[in-house]
Amino acid sequence: IEHFAELLNKEAPDPTELYQRGMVWLSTGHFDKSIAEFTALLDISPDANAFYERAFCWMMKGESEKAIADFDAAIELSPDNWLMLLNRGNAHEAAGRLDKALADFDACLAMVPDNFAVLIRRGGLYMKQHEYEQAIHDYTKAIELDPNCLDCYVNRGRGWILEGQSDQAIADFNRALALDETSIAAHFNRGMAWHVQGQLDKALADFDRVVELQPNNAAAIHSRARIHLTRNQNEAALRDANAMLKLEPQNAHFLVDRAKALAGLQRYAEACPNLSRRVSSQSRTKPGRDRRTQQGVVRESRACGFPHCIGPPCQYLAERRDVSSGDRRLQPGVGQGPRQ
Numbered sequence: 174i175e176h177f178a179e180l181l182n183k184e185a186p187d188p189t190e191l192y193q194r195g196m197v198w199l200s201t202g203h204f205d206k207s208i209a210e211f212t213a214l215l216d217i218s219p220d221a222n223a224f225y226e227r228a229f230c231w232m233m234k235g236e237s238e239k240a241i242a243d244f245d246a247a248i249e250l251s252p253d254n255w256l257m258l259l260n261r262g263n264a265h266e267a268a269g270r271l272d273k274a275l276a277d278f279d280a281c282l283a284m285v286p287d288n289f290a291v292l293i294r295r296g297g298l299y300m301k302q303h304e305y306e307q308a309i310h311d312y313t314k315a316i317e318l319d320p321n322c323l324d325c326y327v328n329r330g331r332g333w334i335l336e337g338q339s340d341q342a343i344a345d346f347n348r349a350l351a352l353d354e355t356s357i358a359a360h361f362n363r364g365m366a367w368h369v370q371g372q373l374d375k376a377l378a379d380f381d382r383v384v385e386l387q388p389n390n391a392a393a394i395h396s397r398a399r400i401h402l403t404r405n406q407n408e409a410a411l412r413d414a415n416a417m418l419k420l421e422p423q424n425a426h427f428l429v430d431r432a433k434a435l436a437g438l439q440r441y442a443e444a445c446p447n448l449s450r451r452v453s454s455q456s457r458t459k460p461g462r463d464r465r466t467q468q469g470v471v472r473e474s475r476a477c478g479f480p481h482c483i484g485p486p487c488q489y490l491a492e493r494r495d496v497s498s499g500d501r502r503l504q505p506g507v508g509q510g511p512r513q
Contacts, residue, residue, distance in 0.1 A: 188214050195226060204230040221250035225257055228264070237268035255284040259291055266298060274298055289318045296328060305332040323352045327359050334366055342366040357383050361393055373400050391420045391427075398430050407437035 195210035211227040214220060228243035244261035251257060262277030278295040285291065296311035312329035316322060330345035346363035349356055364379030377400055383393035398413035414431035421427060435444035 188217055188220070191217075192220075192223060192226075195223070199226060199230060202233075204233050219246070219250060221247045221254070221257075224250070225260075228260070232260075232264060232267070237264050240264045241268065253284070255281045255288070255291075258284075259294065262294065266301075271298060271302055275302075287314070287318060289315055289322075292318070293322075293325060293328070296325075300328065300332065303335075305335045308332045309336070321352060323349045323356060323359070326352075327356065327362060330359075330362055330366070334362065334369065339366045339369045343370075355386055357386050357390065360386070361390075361396075364393070364396060368396065368400070373403070376400060389420055391417050391424075394420075395427065395430070398434075402430065402433050402437070405437060407434045410434040411438065 191210050191214040195207045195214065198204070198207035198210060208227055208230045211223045211230070214223045215227075224243045224247035228240040228247065231237070231240035231243060241261060241264045244257060244264055248254070248257050248261060258277045258281045262274040262281070265271070265274035265277060275295065275298055278291055278298060281291045282288065282295070292311045292315040296308045296315065299305070299308035299311065309329055309332040312325045312332065315325045316329070319325070326345040326349040330342040330349070333339070333342035333345060343363055343366045346359045346366065349359035350363070353359070360379045360382045364376045364383070367373070367376035367379060377397060380393045380397040380400075383390050384397070387393075394413050394417050398410045398417065401407070401410035401413060410430065411434035414427055414434055417424065417427040418431060432444040435441070
């Protein structure tokens with residue numbers, strides 16, 4: 174601590190000390206101060222590691238364009254560094270340039286063909302691009318490298334669902350739950366796979382488990398309400414619809430579910446205002462925009478043809494290994510100080 178205090182208070186640091194000061198500020202979350210130190214170093218001489226670390230600061234501040242510019246400079250100085258390529262790909266993905274992100278991930282795998290972190294990053298990108306077969310291929314290779322990767326099984330299972338292969342999906346979710354029975358993502362997605370197969374009792378059991386683990390999981394409550402409506406279990410559907418609307422009072426899908434449940438109970442006077450609210454809510458939604466629940470994107474799955482949420486992203490991200498963009502723990506050994 175005394176060494177760092179002395180380092181940070183030094184009036185005329187040399188390039189190595191500037192780099193060390195930048196890393197101290199970065200590790201403590203003072204990104205603006207870290208950027209200032211790396212910028213001072215770069216004013217003295219171009220350095221790949223300083224560009225690289227400053228790019229991380231820009232990423233943490235949500236400024237992807239500045240991060241990409243710094244990653245470009247770092248890669249120009251150190252073109253054989255696959256971690257720099259990987260993280261520039263992460264920055265491109267954050268900026269919505271998925272083709273450029275894919276090109277960087279491909280270049281990484283050309284350098285390190287069996288790298289676990291790059292495979293699951295590219296697999297996730299393929300999922301975003303709806304290239305499910307390629308995503309499954311990458312997750313399969315990742316599983317070969319780490320057979321105990323729960324997230325790989327969950328993501329590959331999601332790919333199987335979207336490819337219409339629900340049996341393979343259920344097998345992967347079972348493997349994930351064998352590793353961690355409390356995985357919300359595995360239970361939720363297995364419930365969706367059971368639903369696709371028409372095994373509603375098993376689907377309900379999984380959605381019930383999700384709600385037990387996370388009572389405010391709107392996606393699971395919504396999926397459970399749909400099953401109750403299918404079975405004309407209108408009291409149960411109404412309870413779920415009311416619970417959903419406490420979480421998202423203006424969600425058009427939840428309003429429709431409540432109206433259907435009320436109509437099933439012949440409470441028509443109460444059902445009509447819900448439909449009016451639904452029309453009002455939809456009129457505020459821009460055409461072509463994804464309709465989102467609290468936990469996932471509501472869309473038509475090509476696998477089963479009904480609206481549902483594939484994977485609650487908020488919870489799923491919390492379950493991921495340390496391989497997400499912007500996570501410094503992904504980059505051990507990079508940034509060993511400025512080049513002399």
